[in-house]
Amino acid sequence: MNATSFSYDRLLNTLGAWVLALMWALPLVYAVWTAFHPAAYEANFDLFAPLTLENFAKAWQAAPFARYFLNTVILVTMVLAGQFFLCTLAAYSFARFTFPGRNILFALVLLQLLVMPDILIVENYKTMRLLDLVDTIPAIALPYVASGFGIFLLRQTFMTIPRELDEAARIEGASPLGVLWKVYIPLAKPTYLAYGLISVSHHWNNFLWPLIVTNSVETRPVTVGLNIFSAIDSGVEWSVINAATLMTSGPLLIAFLLFQRQFVQSFMRAGIK
Amino acid sequence: MSAKPSMTSRREWIYGWLLLLPAMVLLFAFTHVPAITTLLNSFFSTPRGRRAAKFVGVENYDRMLSDPVFWKVFWNNVWYAVGTIPVSIALAIAMALWVNDRLAGRSFVRMAYFTPTVLPLIAVANIWLFFYTPGFGLFDQITGYLFGWPSSNYLGNTDTALVAVMVVTVWKEAGFFMIFYLAALQSIPLSLKEAAQIEGAGRWTVFWRITFPLLMPTTLFVSVNAVINSFRLVDHIFILTDGGPDNASKLLLFLIYEVAFRHWETAYAASLTVALLVILSLLAIGQFYFVDRKVHYK
Secondary structure, rough: OOOHHHHHHHHHHHHHHHHHHHHHHHHHHHHHHHOOHHHOOOOEEEEEEEOOOOOHHHHHHOOOOHHHHHHHHHHHHHHHHHHHHHHHHHHHHHHHHHOOOHHHHHHHHOOOOOOOOHHHHOHHHHHHHHOOOOOOOOHHHHHOOHHHHHHHHHHHHHHHOEEEEHHHHOOOOOOOOHHHHHHHHHHOOHHHHHHHHHHHHHHHOOHHHHHHHHHOOOOOHHHHHHHHHOOOOOOOOOHHHHHHHHHHHHHHHHHHHHHHHHHHHHHHHHHHH | OOHHHHHHHHHHHHHHHHHHHHHHHHHHHHHHHHHHHHHHHHEEOOOOOOEEEEEOHHHHHHHHOOOHHHHHHHHHHHHHHHHHHHHHHHHHHHHHHHHHHHOOOOHHHHHHHHHHHHHHHHHHHHHHHHOOOEEEEEEHHHHHHHHHHOOOOOEEEEEEEEHHHHHHHHHHHHHHHHHHHHHHHHOOOHHHHHHHHOOOOOHHHHHHHHHHHOOOHHHHHHHHHHHHHHHHHHHHHHHOOOOOOEEEEOOOOHHHHHHHHHHOHHHHHHHHHHHHHHHHHHHHHHHHHHHHHHOOOO
């Protein structure tokens, strides 16, 4: 209880927090170091080693990263638009309509939190072949568009919106879809932001399913492109691979650093519900 | 009079169903139907060329149960889960407590913990692969400098490959779980802590008697998520070890990928998928009942 033991305790805690933080930052710092220095310095730490962007230039030329980025952007946009549209309608239905089968259907939606498309790769690949969609960007997106997590999250938000607002809009003659558009969606904006950030980071990073369902430069997202690039054992220098690695995570990393607070809060918001 | 409410409720039913329809169609098409066809196909042989699949009963399951690779991978996954989940959760709680406290350089510390979460697992694996490189990777350099250890190939050794993969997983996940604990910590009323401190309870007592029990619902949520992730995320394996050496770091979903898309034995892959789904369901149910009894709801 006395002051000296208290500050001793505080010192230990601060030290622990910092040691862990440095350990957590180390791999990334190391990757940044090698990516911005010539290959000769990749294991040789000289504070005055010359800085260079050559590794990035080499990586950019060695593989069609521009195309991979375009594919990922298309993919992420497609998934997000689809999820917002479908999950909003479904969540509105679960939150404010009563109809036979509602509870069973909702249980089936929640089941997707456990039985995920990520695991059902064999059958989903067969389905895509049947639909003749193999090696297209929609094939990567489709299994994730009806997201059980998204429906659940939006339903929880919609249920907190007072019914009086809903009824007032109806008395003024708004249709159910009008009410959804004018009352529910504007009031759920923070949830959309949170869900959007989670969805974008998730699908930017997704790897296994895109690896299976794509096999050409025109469809591969950056994660698959990076895997192919770094798997070549033809002596691509580490510094170049690290540059490519940073490049693929770059946009997300920059977005995260800029919107750190929103990121953390949106993950928290999604977690509480 | 009696017809009118049924008319409006009928209309409400139709609205409800129509709003749900598009999402349900896709949900069934890519989750529920494939789950069922996986189960059905696991009782058939793999169709090859003109030879159609034929019913083989439990042959695929027989093969699975007598397949040493399956059992190796099964135990790998068990150890992987047992090794990563408690460590990630313990670290996540520590991180959350530190970041929630007044701390010098708090925003840097929080950023360092959380950044791995935003990076693609495949990119993270690349960074760590370099980290682990025998001889001149940073890991060897540090252990060599500090303890004089010789250079060692952590990813290429059957004894250490899985542990090396687990380290990467913990690094990636702890910061993610921290966020949920941070949210939970901020909802614990300060008055509880203060009351305990007035009674003369130390920090450890406060943590074990008050904070930790109140965090139980979060621990349940996080551990369910962690269990699912330990069976769902195998991206890093592709880069780090490709399942080797000698299956030492192969996880179940990676094996399913390999059987289905490298050997094209889809029927056997279907029975492996069923095994994975059964394991996941049992774990989810088990966890819920086990932790539920210990959770302190308000």
